[in-house]
Amino acid sequence: MSVVGIDFGTYSCYIAVARAGGIETIANEYSDRQTPSYISFNEKNRCMGVAAKQQAVMKFKNTVAGIKRLVGRKYNDSRAQREMKIQFSQNDIFHDTKDGNIFIKVDYLGENQQFSPEQITAMLFTKLKLTAEAALKTKVVDVVISVPSYCTDVERRAFLDASQMAGLNCLRLLSDTTAASLAYGIYKQDLPAENEKGRNVVIVDMGYAALQVSICSFHKGKLKVLAVSNDPDLGGRNFDQLLLHQFSEEFKTKYKIDVMSRPKAYIRLLQECEKLKKLMSANTQKIPLNVECLMDDKDVTSGMDRTTFEELASKAGLLTRVENTMRAILDYSNVKLGDVHSVEVVGGSSRLPCVKALVNKVFNMEPSTTLNSDEAVSRGCALQCAILSPTFRVRDFNITDCQPYSITLHYTGSVEDENSLEVFSKFHPIPFSKMLTFYRKEPFELTARYTYPKEVPYPSDLIASFKINNIVPHANGDSNKVKLKVRINNQGIFVIPSASMYEKLDQDEDKDQESMDVDDEEKKAEESSSGETMKSDDSPESEVKKAKKTTRSIDLPIESSFLQLPKHQLTAHTDSELKFNNQDKLEKERLDAKNAVEEYVYDMRDKLGGIYEQYATEDDRNALTLNLEDTENWLYEDGEDVNKEAYVDKLKEIKNKGDPIKTRYQEAQVRPAVFDELGKSILQYRKFLDEWAKKDEKYDHIDKADVDKVDKCARDKMDWYEKHLNLQKQTPLHQDPPISSHEINEQRKALDAVCKSIVNKPKPKVEPPKEEKKEEKKDDAKNGAGDKGTSEANDSTKPPNPNATPDMEVD
Structure with a gap:
């Protein structure tokens, strides 16, 4: 059974698994360990993760990101309203006046459909589940999922509903900071022993959408969370939004364009602001910002340095809010500053130099980066899942969270x-x-x-x-x-x-x-x-x-x-998710079949005028080239949107004409080496026959009947070899070869089956003469007597054995 932990973030997710005595972070199909929390709806399927994020600009109305912030909330919720303006302004939001729920309208499967935040979250859980199953080669059911520490009872139930829709059994919802604390406690080797005083560690988790701070105590194999402090609306994206508004105001004056009025321009500039923020975190000099054709075919350019950026953040009150949230944890927990052992920072936005500086200011110590900032939460969830799983043996570690x-x-x-x-x-x-x-x-x-x-x-x-x-x-x-x-x-x-x-x-x-x-x-x-x-x-x-x-x-x-x-709605949504997942699989198979046809057309056409040219006549090449062109036109016209079977049939049709040429080429590359191996084997056995005829002592134990078998088989294979080698030399390259490399290999195997055991027959073991054996026994006896001491060997007073036999009679 797999043991999986999921860090379900607002804009990115991580999957970790406990196996082989450790914790691994799983990579997705793009070999990336980070999977974006994006989902894009198309006419035939859903794209999730990296593929969906790539479509975020071109298909912004049908792409949803950051859905975690709406899970379990109602339409009239002030926080939901604020979130819809920040992250979902380009989406079509529907208000269910009956229950007050939120629905997002998208074009999917050729019709207008609406999904709740819980349903979209279930779709992302399905993506993470499939990613884990592909990496682990086994079914994934039991998981531990991270949630923000400030999540209320209603939101937690909504996350459980979403995991159930995706076919997952959530063993525990673990707070982000608690998961990071668990990862810290397991990997840290210098935690207090049984007779030592407990150790207090502060976890500062600044993600892209929220800041969470907790203080926990480690003592005698136990983790106890003492208190949590958080600001749900303070994270890395607040700094991105700060840059976005700064540049949008600048571009209004400089280029006479309003970026905030166009969703596509808004998304593109926001992405550039996020890149700029990361570059300023690593560099002190001014970093340029350039966007081509941002809006109204206008290229824009600007820039900023870290000092200016931090001044803007300070004026906006962001740094003050970060500092107050950190200071509150000491008041909540009644832990003195001197009793704090270390401060561990996790979360992608904790890399901001201004955040690290505030950690030093508040706790009077440098922030520790023992853990991987991005993957710490998922690793902690995987560890908790391993602890809860009966099939895994892990170090006994008691975890006590706290009610916020x-x-x-x-x-x-x-x-x-x-x-x-x-x-x-x-x-x-x-x-x-x-x-x-x-x-x-x-x-x-x-x-x-x-x-x-x-x-x-x-x-x-x-x-x-x-x-x-x-x-x-x-x-x-x-x-x-x-x-x-x-x-x-x-x-x-x-x-x-x-x-x-x-x-x-x-x-x-x-x-x-x-x-x-x-x-x-x-x-x-x-x-x-x-x-x-x-x-x-x-x-x-x-x-x-x-x-x-x-x-x-x-x-x-x-x-x-x-x-x-209600249970009936949960069951209906679970069935719908299963149906959508099956539709995605069918569409993937259809696209794979289509891509196979397209790949074969391009590959064959390229090689037909190159390495395959000698292996087909000019008429055959022209006919096949024409067929390939027709297939290509069909792919982009009538065959643009057909079922999987049509692509399979089309591929079979062109392979019937192209594969013989491909096979002749491949045979020509392999056949010489195979012929050479057969020739070497025949020569090896002919050499054995010559040495046996010269009465070489290595083979004098082999019977003539067996030698005759080797001789007959070697002659037969030599005749076959010479005949087909000459026949092959007379056959043009553009014709099918008279013999295949597989048949040549079978001839060599048949030769070895008859001759190899005879040639390698071991000589019979020769027994030494009886007299030599007796002398050896006498020598052994003398040596043994000498070992016992001279007094016993020379004892002449010892009476003779009446049953002993004289040595002369033995001779």
């Missing part, structure tokens, strides 16, 4: 303070479970919400709603005890997995039954990983103390309502 936002549970349908309870505080360790105790006579409802909505980068504070059913009062009318298990699971999602009602038993019931029920209740209370039992505000402490332990447990059904796709 506090969660409050409101019950009985009220959001008033007296009817609510904060169950998980900010930066609470996860995964984690708690037990809550209520006293109820009838079913009741609970609602999970974020405690401080303004801290959450999502318009709604609602997480989920739950209804606990089948609650009844006791026979005497009292309330029954109800226990709920609340949990934040591996995915970072809040759930209520179980609920139980504890009914009081009458005193006259079976004592064994009472004892069993008590044990069962205690087991359920201990299911919490923390061992903590919490009570609701309406369960007085005095009542709990008076409660008898003579109860029985009854599991209660829970109705859950999440902001997530």
Whole structure:
């Protein structure tokens, strides 16, 4: 089973796999380990990754990038609206007024279709899955996927839906910074030992679309994330947008063009600004910016140096926001600056010199670059997947993440303070479970919400709603005890997995039954990983103390309502993705067949006037050339868009005329060497016959009957060799050869099959005479006696053996 980790970024993705005792980053079909998060829709298929990014300028309306920023969000979301202006201005966005969802309209398969962000994300997951399967030569199902640390419950569920549509089993959604911390902890060899103090490491992850900072503690093979600080709208693209607006304003005055009004010009200038930013990060001198025919057939030129760029970023407040996000992590975690061991920077935009300078300023130390900035997150995900997989043995490493936002549970349908309870505080360790105790006579409802909505980068504070059913009062009318298990699971999602009602038993019931029920209740209370039992505000402490332990447990059904796709829609989208994937495969096969025809036409036409010229008559060459021209015209006219079978038939047709020429050429190249090998083998066996006739001692053990076999076979092959060699010399090059190299090889193999074992027959082993053997035994005996010492060998008082035989009789 494969163990795969996916770093699903806003504009690029990385895939890592655990195998051969290490972690590898997988390359795509372009031998590039980075796969762009682009997808382009065409009339017959979808292009994803590198191919889609190459079409981003020419087919901008049908190309989608950066879809990660819209996953799990509604159309009226202020962040979604801002994202649509920045990244999706060239796309046709559709507002589903019924549910408030976002859909992107594209022309696909000859019709206008609309897809949700989750569906497009599933398409990209499919691309990454196929890339991994092609590299690993096995099916990929289990994965760990990275998500931003600021992702809310709703967004995490949306990512899980997208992975399921792609046929992936997501074992865990792992925060970007936690994945990078895990990669750091596994590869760093000087982590604290069992008896040493824990080590605090800050991870600064500045990607293209967001900045995330976390601080984690390593101690005794454990990784614990203490706190996270992030700014979801601050990343490398903010610096690109800064350059874009600067140059667009300059070009308005200098060239009288408005780049922002044309999608194609906007995309091209943005790409050039990204290149310029990277060049300024590596150079201090002024870097030129030149774009040909940017807009209205006008070539534009400008430039900028690093100092000017950093001044612009400072005036725009970007550097201040970066610094504040870094400083906040120390306040959140209550870790002193002196207790920070190192600061590891990851993410493509962490290469900006101004960002590294801020790391030094805030943490008073140089940033560390132990990890590969681009691949660290995917490697950490692969390691987590290996830890979760039962088929892999990895070093024991315990991982504890943290919940970025506090969660409050409101019950009985009220959001008033007296009817609510904060169950998980900010930066609470996860995964984690708690037990809550209520006293109820009838079913009741609970609602999970974020405690401080303004801290959450999502318009709604609602997480989920739950209804606990089948609650009844006791026979005497009292309330029954109800226990709920609340949990934040591996995915970072809040759930209520179980609920139980504890009914009081009458005193006259079976004592064994009472004892069993008590044990069962205690087991359920201990299911919490923390061992903590919490009570609701309406369960007085005095009542709990008076409660008898003579109860029985009854599991209660829970109705859950999440902001997530219904099952029937999820199933429909999964089927659609499978259908689209099959369509892509069919189209790829069709295009491969078409390319095979085109390649054969160009290759044959080029060689027909070159290396193949001597192997065809002039009439044959002219006829084939005409056929090739007709095929080429057919490809760009009637054969432009036909099915795979038509291309297969066309290729077969032209190969019937072209392959005989190709075969004659190939045979002419190979045949001389093969003939030579057969001739050498015949001469080798003739030499053996001559030496045997001269009574050479090497072969005097071989019987005459076997020698006669070699002689007959060698003569037959020599006759065959001379006959066909002369026949071949008389055959013109433009005619099919009378004998093929394969047939010549078969003759040589037949010769060896008869003669080789006879020629290499070993001589029989000659036994030495008996007298020599006896002398050798005597010598061995003497040597053995000498080894035992002279006193034993010369002992004349030792009585003779009556059974011994005299040496003379042996002779």
